[in-house]
Amino acid sequence: MTPKELRSQIRRGIFRSPTSGQCPGYVQANIAILPAQYAADFAEFCRRNPKACPVLAVSEPGSFELPELGEDIDIRTDISGYVSFLGGKHHEELQNLSDVWQDDLVTFAIGCSFSFDHLLASAGLPVRHLEMNVVSPVYVTDVANESVGPFGGELVVSMRPMSVSQTIQAIEVTSRHPRVHGAPVHFGDAGAIGINDIGRPDFGEPVFIREQEIPVFWACGVTPQRAILSAQLPLAFAHKPGHMLVTDLLIEDQSLV
Structure with a gap:
């Protein structure tokens, strides 16, 4: 199964499992989604903590696409499990973000060791x-x-x-x-x-x-979730641990050598 095919199954609610072992050879990404007013500080946080937070892509505010990472990605629906945070606390798990999406949300995709x-x-x-x-x-x-x-x-x-x-x-x-x-x-x-x-x-x-x-x-890319909790943001979203965005990027293309 290709990453696009897997994302299609996730989008349709067919695949709801963790993504470890799926689509070997392709890069998987952790996701952090937060209001635009916090994006600059979060980007600098990632820059200063690069082992835990290697940024692969950042969306435009309100955009749910990440064209650098794959064809037809919809970040609201293409992850098999989401979590939400309210005021520095875990709020709930979600199957998708379609009904809670806001026009000021910025998505950070962060590399995953899977x-x-x-x-x-x-x-x-x-x-x-x-x-x-x-x-x-x-x-x-x-x-x-x-x-x-x-x-x-x-x-x-x-x-x-x-x-x-x-x-x-x-x-x-x-x-x-x-x-x-x-x-x-x-x-x-x-x-x-x-x-x-x-x-x-x-x-x-x-x-x-x-x-x-x-x-x-x-x-681990759950580190940004600890940062979001410490920031006590009024609203934020992330992947459910173990449930990654599977991208179209080949891991061999991301090597230093």
């Missing part, structure tokens, strides 16, 4: 959440983001367990792709970044860690 999972697998490296057919485990750390205006919050990370030698290989593979988070931000002791129970992720599902494996952490 994009390089197939590269890791092709290199013979374990991608445990794909092996187990679960949503990748995601954790809120105690590492503060660099704040801009009202936006701050903490770094959020996804985790893939690997051996030490595999971790070195994974660093080599993913460092070539900074537009989808690039190399890991931490590996080994989870407590060093404020994760007290590796078996209880804040989002996604736990995965088993084999003997001789260590947890390897990549910056």
